[in-house]
Structures are given as C-alpha cells and as structure tokens.
Amino acid sequence: MSAAPLMRMATGFWQFKTLAVAVELALFTRLSGHPDRTRTELAAALGIEDRPADLLLTACTALGLLEKNGDTYRNAPLAEQFLVEGGECYFGGVVRFNDRAYPAWHDLGAAVRSNRPLTWDPDTQSTLFSSGDPAFTEAFWNGMHSLSAATARVLAQTYDFGPHQRLLDVGGGSGAFVIELCRRHPHLTATLYDLPHVCAxxxxxxxSAGLAERVRITPGDFRREAELPGGHDLIVLSMILHDWDERDGRALVRKCHDALAPGGVLLVCELLVDAGRTGPLDAALMGVNMLVETAAGRNYGEDEYVEWLHAAGFADTEIVRFDAAGANGVVVARRA
Structure with missing residues (x-):
C-alpha cells in the first residue's frame, strides 16, 4: 500500500491556489484572444519573471487547463469554455470567491470544535446573506451566480420543462437559474423571490439578459413570511435547503407545497448525500463547507429530502441524477 493518496489529499490546496492565481492574472482570458504564445510572451503579458512563468504554465498544463505545442501554449477546451472572462459560461466567479473564503478553512478545526461559522459572525449578523461588507457581497454573489448558472444549464437539458408554464425560484439570488432556464425554454415565465437587497x-x-418582460422580481423573506407567492406550477429550490437546519428546511418545503396547485412540481436541486452517508465526495465536502459558511446548515441525504417532501404532503417523488458544478441531482416532487 502506498501513501500517495494521502499525499494528494495533503497537497490538494496546491491545485486550487494554482488555478486561483492563473484566474487572478487573467491567464486564460489573455490566451483566448492570442493563442499559441510562448512562455516569454506570456511572462511579459502577465508582468512576471521567467521562472514563475515556467512553473505556473507547467502546472496549468499538467492540470489540463493549458495545451502545449512545441514552445507555445493555448487554452485547453475546459479553460476556453469556463475561464475566459466575459464568456457565457465563465466560472471564474466561483474561483475568485473561494479564494477569498480560503483563509477561513485554515481554522476548520475551530469550526469543528465550536460549531460556529468562520466567514461571518452570528453575534453581529442575522445570516451569511446579510453581510454589510460590499466587497464580500460582490464576491459572494458573483461566485454564486457562476455556480448557479453552470448548474442551471445542466438541469435545463436534464429535466423536461415542457409541461410547465410559470416558474418560482425561491431564494433565486442574482437570477442565474431564471435566466438560464428561461433562455433555454422560451415558453417559460418566472418569478424570482429573495431578500430585497438581493433582488436589486x-x-x-x-x-441585461433581455428577460425583464418574462421574469418578475418579488422581494420577501421565505423564513419569515407565512406564504410564498402563488400562481406557479413549478418551484425550484436550488442550493437553498443546505443553508438551514432541518426545522427551517421542513418549513420551507411545506410552504412550497401549499403554494402549488394540485399537479404542481417542486424541484430540490442539491449535491445529494447518499442514504448511507458515505459520499459522494463532492456532496460530503460541501457539507463541511456548510460548517464553515453557515450557522446550522448541512448537506442532507437524498432520503432525508424524500421524507421531508412526503411529510409535507407531496405524493410522488423521484431523483433525477446529473453531473453539475453545484448539484449531482434533483429530487422531483409532485403535489397530489
């Protein structure tokens, strides 16, 4: 038996920080406009010396982010699609936000011992989402928009939205889900429901997406208000339930049930933990992230969501699997 798997775990942060610095330097954006550049040309464009350029470019090539042909470099397809600023699928917002949140993970032991979040103070803020720091707020919502948009694009191709007409996105954030779903399904109209400052x-x-006529924005607080906006045949909860404790989660699921007419559908889109709580890895690690980022959230098991949904009155449930940045599946529940 080799200790190599442990070495890969112990140095996992090397990969992330290499990616984060490459994004910070806009390496992939620069290469998109001018592919097949030499190391010397890239060092000059990035404003760095030859030695760090050599090491950074070699690492990015080994990570599958760059391709090398002779003495020149170009973006690999993954970087060209997701790491070029201004592109429809730009994922750099997630990288930049995680880089900003990264120092908190240095104190993960404190979160484990205290059961308190590390990126905000529950003694002075009501929730993570009420931060008064403009820089944090911008980084957070840019990151969440990139993550949600990437997830919504996969969901739009996986789930059949044809039977639905009007979508309600509860906790819809900066609008990534309604934008992506309405773009890809022109028959849909939508309502985004979130806190007033988020709605802005x-x-x-x-x-900017040209969807102002098809998407209504309704401010509100789903934890405080007794009812959700009505008149929709489809409700989406995307990466929402993992932010809260079980009591809040069950209450929100019941509100979704009550807001739907018979035959209406609720989609719970998450990184689902398996029923035995053994994985998958991305879902399990997102659970640890909830310890760092939230006061009471966790990544729940798919069986837990199904039980909540049945307890709330939903009749039929199924799990549709897919592979996306922010979710590995969606629990589909229909109101009888």
Whole structure:
C-alpha cells in the first residue's frame, strides 16, 4: 500500500491556489484572444519573471487547463469554455470567491470544535446573506451566480420543462437559474423571490439578459413570511435547503407545497448525500463547507429530502441524477 493518496489529499490546496492565481492574472482570458504564445510572451503579458512563468504554465498544463505545442501554449477546451472572462459560461466567479473564503478553512478545526461559522459572525449578523461588507457581497454573489448558472444549464437539458408554464425560484439570488432556464425554454415565465437587497442585484442581470418582460422580481423573506407567492406550477429550490437546519428546511418545503396547485412540481436541486452517508465526495465536502459558511446548515441525504417532501404532503417523488458544478441531482416532487 502506498501513501500517495494521502499525499494528494495533503497537497490538494496546491491545485486550487494554482488555478486561483492563473484566474487572478487573467491567464486564460489573455490566451483566448492570442493563442499559441510562448512562455516569454506570456511572462511579459502577465508582468512576471521567467521562472514563475515556467512553473505556473507547467502546472496549468499538467492540470489540463493549458495545451502545449512545441514552445507555445493555448487554452485547453475546459479553460476556453469556463475561464475566459466575459464568456457565457465563465466560472471564474466561483474561483475568485473561494479564494477569498480560503483563509477561513485554515481554522476548520475551530469550526469543528465550536460549531460556529468562520466567514461571518452570528453575534453581529442575522445570516451569511446579510453581510454589510460590499466587497464580500460582490464576491459572494458573483461566485454564486457562476455556480448557479453552470448548474442551471445542466438541469435545463436534464429535466423536461415542457409541461410547465410559470416558474418560482425561491431564494433565486442574482437570477442565474431564471435566466438560464428561461433562455433555454422560451415558453417559460418566472418569478424570482429573495431578500430585497438581493433582488436589486438580480434586477440588473435579468434586464441585461433581455428577460425583464418574462421574469418578475418579488422581494420577501421565505423564513419569515407565512406564504410564498402563488400562481406557479413549478418551484425550484436550488442550493437553498443546505443553508438551514432541518426545522427551517421542513418549513420551507411545506410552504412550497401549499403554494402549488394540485399537479404542481417542486424541484430540490442539491449535491445529494447518499442514504448511507458515505459520499459522494463532492456532496460530503460541501457539507463541511456548510460548517464553515453557515450557522446550522448541512448537506442532507437524498432520503432525508424524500421524507421531508412526503411529510409535507407531496405524493410522488423521484431523483433525477446529473453531473453539475453545484448539484449531482434533483429530487422531483409532485403535489397530489
């Protein structure tokens, strides 16, 4: 038996920080406009010396982010699609936010021992989402928009939205889900429901996407208000339930049930932990992230969500699997 798997775990942060610095330097954006550049040319463009350029480019090539042909470099397909600023699928917002949140993970032991989040103070803030720090707020929502958009694009191709007409995105954030789903399904109209200051962020993005006529923005707080907006035949909870404790989660699921007419559908889109709580790895590690980022959240098991849904009155449930950045499946529940 080799200790190599442990070495890969122990040095996992090397990969992330290499990616984060390459994004910070806009390496992939620069290469997209001018492919097949030499190391010397790239060092000059990035404003760095030859030695760090050599090491960074070699590492990015080994990570599958760059391709090398002779003495020149170009973006690999993964980087060209997801790491070029201004692209429809730009994922750099997630990288930049995680780089900002990265120092908190240095104190993970403190979160494990205290059961308190590390990226905000529950004694001075009501939730993670009420931060008064403009820089943190911008980084957070840019990151969440990149993550949600990437997930919504996969969901749009996986789930059949044809039977639905009007979508309600609860906790819809900056509008990534309604934008991506309405773009790909022109028959859909939607309502985005979130906190007032978040709705203000969503309004600009939705207008820029040319969807202001099809997407209504309704401010509100799903934890405090007794009812959700009505008149929808489909509700989406994407990466929402993992932020809260079981009591809040069950209460929100019941509100979704009550807001739907018979035959209406609720989609719970998450990184689902298996029933035996042995994985998968991305879902399990997202659970640890909830310890760092939230006061009471966790990544719940797929069996737990199914039980909540049945307890709330939903009749039929099924799990549709897929592979996306922010979810590995969706629990589909239909109101009888």
């Amino acid at each position: 962020l969503a309004q600009d993005r939705i207008a």
